[in-house]
Amino acid sequence: MEDLKVLRFIEDNIQNGTRCAIAIMTDSYGSSPRKEGTTMGIDENGNISGTIGGGALEKEVIDRAINAVKEGKNKLLTLHLNDEGELHMQCGGKTDIYIKVFIPSDRIIIAGCGHIGKELYFLSNYLNFRTIMLDDREEFADKDIFTNSEEVLKGDIYENLTGINITSNDYIVIVTRGHKYDQEALEAVVNSKAKYIGMIGSKHKITHTLKNLIDKGITEEVLNRVYAPVGLDISNGEPREIAFAILGEILKVKNEGSGENLKKMKFGGDFFGKKTC
The missing domain is CATH 3.40.50.720 (NAD(P)-binding Rossmann-like Domain)
Structure with missing residues (x-):
């Protein structure tokens, strides 16, 4: 039921023209807050649906997901849940999370x-x-x-x-x-x-x-x-x-294009290396 709510959250955002992502826990090792298959939806404004365990792990995933949405690129994260890792947690485990980005058509x-x-x-x-x-x-x-x-x-x-x-x-x-x-x-x-x-x-x-x-x-x-x-x-x-x-x-x-013609960009305006106006 929780996964269905997450999927509806993603669908609603896409229909409303809002960029969003789904974070999927693809694997976990040792002690971790949730198990593989857990999902969470995140939109470009940081709103969420579902949870992957709360706390420092969830905050990190939300921040990474928002950045992925802004970049328009999917991400694969490996997060260490110990004091030596970036989250400074005490679980002692490790988790892999895949962030799939959804961008509504323009x-x-x-x-x-x-x-x-x-x-x-x-x-x-x-x-x-x-x-x-x-x-x-x-x-x-x-x-x-x-x-x-x-x-x-x-x-x-x-x-x-x-x-x-x-x-x-x-x-x-x-x-x-x-x-x-x-x-x-x-x-x-x-x-x-x-x-x-x-x-x-x-x-x-x-x-x-x-x-x-x-x-x-x-x-x-x-x-x-x-x-x-x-x-x-x-x-x-x-x-x-x-x-x-x-x-x-x-x-x-x-597409963040320059608007220049490609001949000028690739050849400087002349196939044979001479600069032209």
Whole structure:
């Protein structure tokens, strides 16, 4: 029954977009608090389900699991339960614990279901991103168009955005039908945990929007994390190419890429060793 609760804890976290891990005691030697097969769930915030024995051992495993979740890498631990080990315990045994990390698939939240939003949705689906679509216009927020989207939210964009549990696996793109709605959308998400926030617009519109938000008490440091104008400088200005440019920027952030072309990175721009501009 305890293992079932742990598995439900993992499932709930994944569905909510929260990174988590399961710690499994794969072997134990000598005296140890629990036996092999014991499990415990840990999320990225340190919340747990189940126990592997409490005390110093459990604290160490929780700390290691949180680090593994942040790194996105599974870990195999061997912990010595004696005074000479890292835990300074008196059990006298040793235990092996495997930490399996679960990372929910990335999600793109698209505020605006117009031409660019629609193209961005189709490209996001092709790249296996989960999506949420939002628009204040009922005829644009059409579930028959965005059939694979997790949610298609109609109505006030600000209110709908504030109702979403935004995590570090989320990428937000603001492409609404006007300056007023872009500003409201940005205000709703700028302090969120989203890994990426991008907003479309001209330099003048963006400067005006940011000034308005500063007047409302949002700091320059917070606003500087916004990618605006959104996207890489690669499109011809048509909606589909703009969507490609936005996805390119998202992939750059997601994969911590440099954005440089590989020829320049691998050959310095010239196959034969000459540096080029």
